[in-house]
Each structure stands twice: as structure tokens, then as C-alpha cells.
Amino acid sequence: MPTDVRCLVETDESSAVVRLTGVLDLAAVDAVRDALLARLWARPGPVIADLTRLRVAEPAARAVLDEVRRVVADWPAADLLVLDPAAAREGAPVRATLDEAQEELAGAPLAAVLNADLLPTVGAAREARALVTDGCDRWGVPELAEPACIAVTEMVNNVVAHAGTPMAVRVAPRDSSLHLAVRDHSSRLPAYAGLAPLNSAGGRGLLLIDTVARRWGSTPLPDGKVVWCVLHPEDEVAHRS
Numbered sequence: 001m002p003t004d005v006r007c008l009v010e011t012d013e014s015s016a017v018v019r020l021t022g023v024l025d026l027a028a029v030d031a032v033r034d035a036l037l038a039r040l041w042a043r044p045g046p047v048i049a050d051l052t053r054l055r056v057a058e059p060a061a062r063a064v065l066d067e068v069r070r071v072v073a074d075w076p077a078a079d080l081l082v083l084d085p086a087a088a089r090e091g092a093p094v095r096a097t098l099d100e101a102q103e104e105l106a107g108a109p110l111a112a113v114l115n116a117d118l119l120p121t122v123g124a125a126r127e128a129r130a131l132v133t134d135g136c137d138r139w140g141v142p143e144l145a146e147p148a149c150i151a152v153t154e155m156v157n158n159v160v161a162h163a164g165t166p167m168a169v170r171v172a173p174r175d176s177s178l179h180l181a182v183r184d185h186s187s188r189l190p191a192y193a194g195l196a197p198l199n200s201a202g203g204r205g206l207l208l209i210d211t212v213a214r215r216w217g218s219t220p221l222p223d224g225k226v227v228w229c230v231l232h233p234e235d236e237v238a239h240r241s
Helices: 026-042 059-074 098-107 124-138 142-163 205-212 233-240
Strands: 002-004 007-011 017-024 045-050 054-056 078-083 114-118 167-174 177-184 215-221 224-231
Touching (some): 017 059, 045 098, 054 059, 059 078, 078 098, 124 167, 142 177, 142 224, 205 224
Parallel strands (some): 017 045, 045 078
Antiparallel strands (some): 002 007, 007 017, 114 167, 215 224
């Protein structure tokens, strides 16, 4: 997966390792960010960014790794671990050797995640709801099935109505929360403008997501976007009380 001619992002399809090689400067930041985000969506679970053969020409450029980790923090089953012998420090998600990084991944439980590839048809939302309901049952959060179905219905219907592209739905637990995401191939980002006028025929989808989710947002990708949201059981209890 080449980025800038001076900085390459190379993926190993058989492992969780992504190798950055060459020279990282500010001119290469956007391309590196896009390549890492694309890989983090393509492979659920933690990914190791190996900087062993990377020279950071401008220290400010290295902040792209922290930015990517923040961006994917609310995606379902996504995290970035950095392998950098030159910058390993105690207590941070940076490791000095590949053995250390892989040992950390091996010691973590496998990511619980459900996926579905859907076409932009009228039945897509129904299939997404079935996926979400299955996940809530499996992971012991049945109280989140209803709000999660509301959120995923609106996310999928937005793709059907506005993007018109194939999509991927992903759902995963993290601690007691539930993380949902829908990835499509349109660069058009959702824009939430608050309450829709009473005489409006639409515009309430994002309001519904905002109502049932603690957090939600969208992440541009090189060939589309990811729209995500996070739900917590205690929020659902508060809504019903």
C-alpha cells in the first residue's frame, strides 16, 4: 500500500503488522493517515504499526500516529499499537520490539466482532438490525438491542438514500459499551444541524442517532467514510426512567 514516494505503508495480509518505511515528514502525513485508517477498517482488531525502518524527518509528523489512534478509539474492534525502538516509553502504547508488541496482542482476548456486507437496497436496514440484535444477545447487553437497532437503521438508510454504494456494517462490544459502524464508498459526510423543522419531510435520522448514542461521528477514508456510534447500557436505563 504505497503512500508518498519517500514513505511507504506496507501491509502483511497474514498478520496484524503494518510496516512504515522510508522518511516520514509533514508532506507524507495525509497519505500515511489514510493508509492506516484503511487498514484498520479492513482488519478488525488491534494493528501494530512497525516504525523500525522509518526515519522521522520532522518530529511533528509523528503525531499522525496518535491522531489515528484517537480517530479509531470509538470504531468497533479497532486499536493501533506502535512499535518504535527509538521512542518506546513506560506506560504508553509504544513497544520497543516486535516480540513485545506481538506478546501484548497474544495476551489480549480476540476481538468479538460481527460484520455484514450489504447492498444499498430497501432490505439492508433489516439485515443490519438482525446483525445488531444477534450481537446484543451474544454479548449480554439485550437492553441495547432497541437503541442499537434505531441507530444502525438510520446509518444504513443514510447510505441507501444518499451514498447509494455497497456498505459494510460492523458491531463489537468494548467493556460494557456497544460500538457500531457503517462504512460506505461516498465522500459525503453526514451533517447534523440539530432539530429538524416540524414541516420537514426528513432530516431526523441523525437526530435519532444523537438521541440514543453517547457519542457518534464520521471518519473520511480515501474511498469513502466510516460513520460510527457508541451506546452504553446506563444511558438506556436513564432514558427509560
